[in-house]
Amino acid sequence: MKYGELKWTEVEAIDKRKVVLLPIAALEQHGHHMPMLTDTFIATKIAQRAEAAMKDDVLLMPTFWVGSSNHHLAFPGTISLDNSVYTRVLKQILHCLIAAGFHRIFLLNGHGGNVVPADQAIYEVALEREDLTDLWLVMSSYWTLAGSAMTDLPVMETRALTHACEYETSMVLALRPELVDMAKARGPQATFFSDYFVPDASRPSRVHSPRLFHRVSKTGAFGSPELASPEKGAALLQTIADEVVAFLKEFAQWPPLEPG
Amino acid sequence: MKYGELKWTEVEAIDKRKVVLLPIAALEQHGHHMPMLTDTFIATKIAQRAEAAMKDDVLLMPTFWVGSSNHHLAFPGTISLDNSVYTRVLKQILHCLIAAGFHRIFLLNGHGGNVVPADQAIYEVALEREDLTDLWLVMSSYWTLAGSAMTDLPVMETRALTHACEYETSMVLALRPELVDMAKARGPQATFFSDYFVPDASRPSRVHSPRLFHRVSKTGAFGSPELASPEKGAALLQTIADEVVAFLKEFAQWPPLEPG
């Protein structure tokens, strides 16, 4: 079901155990070769497929397309909210949903910069609604949820989703090929100096450090976007949507937590 | 042009005199008979038509679909931001656009509750960017911009757009008829007691007073939605889009203000 197509009287009457699915994404630079709505295109498509597969159990909201992308602002065109504003926006959306009676909400994330402020949002709302023992606020980035299923696809040549990379480029090639300029698909060859901190996130870092994107990539891309193909993209989208559906099916049944 | 389909290098290269068009709307209750995304459907369609008519001169952004609708929260399902958060969101979007070099930005509004916080946003940004003498930040609700052109349409039977009324219902009938339940299209008969304050906005008020919607309408609708028809809606959409285009054509040529 599409949340926004309901009338308020339908919201009032609906079974509140259904999962509300809110895709969160971004409008930010994605290298010389990709459109700024890349994350929004991808997250929206995955969410739509999940909704299509679970029409009766999922209420799909419109994608919240502005993200927390201040570290990309040196590239003109990026639209971004500060972390603190982004957190407040998500909190107010969540509080509205909870006030309407929903208690099983999933934020499907399509942009890395959203993780910290979205975590903060669900944490603060959980504290503010500590009175609700059956409230489940869950957030996951699709690359975390689908994790190894994505990277284990035989067609993929690089080992991690980073930014405007083989993975993202492939998916936009599958979705909106006319917006991709493969002739300009170039990211830097990673030449980082440390085993502790990997700025392009192609491996996990052992320490956290903020990365202003223009300090780490001249084009704004990472990974090996030149390896992208629409076939890879189609396979990725299918795999990710399947993983999201598998999670949502389980999530729809989660009981309240019981202290051990 | 669609703003979000551009690459950052295209934004960098583009002529910055073009108008950026940001539709702002809402996801809120619209009576027993209309979907919660009503304002978003309408504002998006108008904006798309304007962009289609002026492809080279307008950069259309995605519709910002969450509005300032706290006065509708008593009806379950409404998603809303506080005015102060809403203002901050618009300000940060505007600051990003200005930092990218744009200086001619139009917020096309589709929801009454957005007027005050959007006015505040453009006011504060104008002060913060007082250094820019050629900056034009403009906001208008489509019913203000298209004003008499709408109400003068011979087909229209009521005299003002209010909420989930003959006007809005007609337009959604034209756009998404499957989401409208005309059998339940009922708003209250206005029986207000004062010439100074008209809660349903069917005439101008001489004093301002906040109206919590559930205090003024049991269904959440106003006006006479039962008078709606898809034909009226098509005429309205055409008229409004024409008015917006007429404004945008003039706006694209506005010079900086010169003090007299």
Place this chain on the structure above:
Amino acid sequence: MKYGELKWTEVEAIDKRKVVLLPIAALEQHGHHMPMLTDTFIATKIAQRAEAAMKDDVLLMPTFWVGSSNHHLAFPGTISLDNSVYTRVLKQILHCLIAAGFHRIFLLNGHGGNVVPADQAIYEVALEREDLTDLWLVMSSYWTLAGSAMTDLPVMETRALTHACEYETSMVLALRPELVDMAKARGPQATFFSDYFVPDASRPSRVHSPRLFHRVSKTGAFGSPELASPEKGAALLQTIADEVVAFLKEFAQWPPLEPG
């Protein structure tokens, strides 16, 4: 009655249906010929006359003389609060009055820049005190409330109150003639280029755009202040006070809203 001359025990005992009348104004530049307290002088006088006419039914508060005038700050001397601070101040004053038991409060406004933040204040307080079904928070600028009664006065030569104009100058000539320098009473001749946006507010605009005052007037005045006279001012003050009294008499009887 003067609110501040009461003892707290008198406030406790008083009939809470009385109207609390709070004049809000400004201390800001008013051209080469008028004192910075212009708006405060005018709003205070109107409010005093209304109180004098309705002593038993109105509680007059001291004029809140600082306004939201950041768009005038380029002219030295102006004292102004940011919109967000101004809103918070009004909200806290309103909450104190409501906590004391008052539920019929009228903000009589004398400065255009206060409209947006005052609207926001009464909106937010109404939401925060949604529990009170008989709460009436009302705001009006005297030129909106008295509207056509002012402009229809045969003596007036221009068609709208703007800023430091024929209207305001006449009223200060009637109240504090020694503070007006008619030899310097000059505003710009409006030479605006658009039918959509009228910066001096001499006609309604179809779009909103913030106006930094030094971008639209070198002297800081508008309208035709050279046409002002004390006789016009006396007529205006009388007319406006009569209109305010007429409203207050009706307002004092307003019942709670009933949803239709």
Place this chain on the structure above:
Amino acid sequence: MKYGELKWTEVEAIDKRKVVLLPIAALEQHGHHMPMLTDTFIATKIAQRAEAAMKDDVLLMPTFWVGSSNHHLAFPGTISLDNSVYTRVLKQILHCLIAAGFHRIFLLNGHGGNVVPADQAIYEVALEREDLTDLWLVMSSYWTLAGSAMTDLPVMETRALTHACEYETSMVLALRPELVDMAKARGPQATFFSDYFVPDASRPSRVHSPRLFHRVSKTGAFGSPELASPEKGAALLQTIADEVVAFLKEFAQWPPLEPG
């Protein structure tokens, strides 16, 4: 000079070494016998006398009549700003004055609750305008500035100004006798248990602890208001005004600080 009676062009031209005098006061309960504007009446009168004595050197602003009085809110009628809002208001007023070129500003305080947030305001503004080496932001409560001159007056029978006490009551008897009900002039007999903390401030405390007024006085008064007389009030007002003038004369000559 009255600051608000000037035109902006006069502010621009004026010698900025003059002292700007801003009286800050309150509208709050003052016992069973005194009007809520007590602090405003007193501070305004003192400030007016100082201005009258130093017309050429002092710019008197209107009294900011709302204070920080949340600890009095249990008595209905009190109007109060939170400390944080009060601080922000004073800061914005100070920043406007400084932007206009003034650098010698005196806040004459008439209400104890304002001390902490006013101190915070001048502290924060001083830090924010650290670039100005000749900026003097000074605040004093009249009972601190006039200190021993007040309590040493032979006519006074109690040893300290507290609240709605012999001192304040005498001054309002001198200014607005019709608003004082001496038949109800009663404050509690201080029966406090500690040498460290004196809630009625009749002696200095060695520790700070907030006092909610309704926890320490049933009437809302302190001291011995029944000892008040208009003659005492006249003597106090004269003494305080003289002390303020003496300070302002010195203050008008203060050089910038030089580090030793």
Place this chain on the structure above:
Amino acid sequence: MKYGELKWTEVEAIDKRKVVLLPIAALEQHGHHMPMLTDTFIATKIAQRAEAAMKDDVLLMPTFWVGSSNHHLAFPGTISLDNSVYTRVLKQILHCLIAAGFHRIFLLNGHGGNVVPADQAIYEVALEREDLTDLWLVMSSYWTLAGSAMTDLPVMETRALTHACEYETSMVLALRPELVDMAKARGPQATFFSDYFVPDASRPSRVHSPRLFHRVSKTGAFGSPELASPEKGAALLQTIADEVVAFLKEFAQWPPLEPG
């Protein structure tokens, strides 16, 4: 008892009438001759001695070592919180203690800059927990609490504790002599020009004015640090600790306030 060495089950079981003792201090410049943790060393030692003397009745918290020291930031090394953040930190600590059941809390202050924001913190918490009639939130700087006992010590040669002065230097000489460089112990000779304002606080001022430390002392010290000795420091620490203990013994017995 050391608060942080308890288990939560012990906190739950403990008699909540015990006094919680929270030392607050600073890490800021202390002249050419003293370490930046000077205030923390002193406040911690005094608090430890008080706890040692009253083990059963006092719960000693770790010293909050960051203070409000923005007026020292021109000297590199100083770590400081804005007043507003500092106030919020103290408030949240106090709210946690109160939520755990404690209602007798003493903030022992070791840094002058903390007084205003700490006063604000206890004031705001007292208002927010107005429901608790037996709540005692008390703050005192050790030089205010021990006041004359310190300055009356025959060994002391100067008449007031100021900053990095004879008093503070003596105490650090007693505690951490290896961190003091007496060869560089120099403060300015006070040569202030006014009886109203004494920037080095060696006498009380009659007016308040913020002092940016680099505007009043080149070294960052005040007073006569060259007069310091470890013997003086030992005597001071003993005297102050005795005074704190005397107060805490009384404080542990304070009844709720009763309005007179």
Place this chain on the structure above:
Amino acid sequence: MKYGELKWTEVEAIDKRKVVLLPIAALEQHGHHMPMLTDTFIATKIAQRAEAAMKDDVLLMPTFWVGSSNHHLAFPGTISLDNSVYTRVLKQILHCLIAAGFHRIFLLNGHGGNVVPADQAIYEVALEREDLTDLWLVMSSYWTLAGSAMTDLPVMETRALTHACEYETSMVLALRPELVDMAKARGPQATFFSDYFVPDASRPSRVHSPRLFHRVSKTGAFGSPELASPEKGAALLQTIADEVVAFLKEFAQWPPLEPG
């Protein structure tokens, strides 16, 4: 070197390439058997060992002992800052260090709840000081930095550090055995129902969801604290300190990032 033992003149003169090491921890419930300062004891000890090993290259700050622990507040005694306040505190500390000239700062974290707000702090400061191309703000929790080195220790029986678990209990047994009550060392047996979300963090989760601690553990502990021993603790502390030192040695040499 101990940062706080320096004089400001020493800070001014010091080589700013040195690493500033700020341990951040918590004061919060740690089950029935462990003291509330557990995280502070551990983080402080690790940091002290690192400083001892690299005296010339590291400036050790005092441990910031209050953490972001609101999810533990249902257990009395916990002291916590909201995430937003915690972020602001860290930001202001970082800004002070940067203003003093330091540009290589490491936050060594000892409490899981601090990760999100500390990440936000370093992110925001990096954006605010984008002008500094050689600024390195790094944060890591010791269990992330030392990761496999800890869990690979042959003595350890469980596979992950969680909370008040075999790992933490062992380290406090090594440091402050008198504060541990092994008779009460009990955590819940994990009986969670999902492969996606592991509330006790004993394996990575594929989705994020806030966990209020009292919803997942009755004692407040996790893991198998009954398996703890001082020998394990000594081995852990040694291993972790070695890993921190290894990182710091590399960190001290990191060059500025160069975009690829």
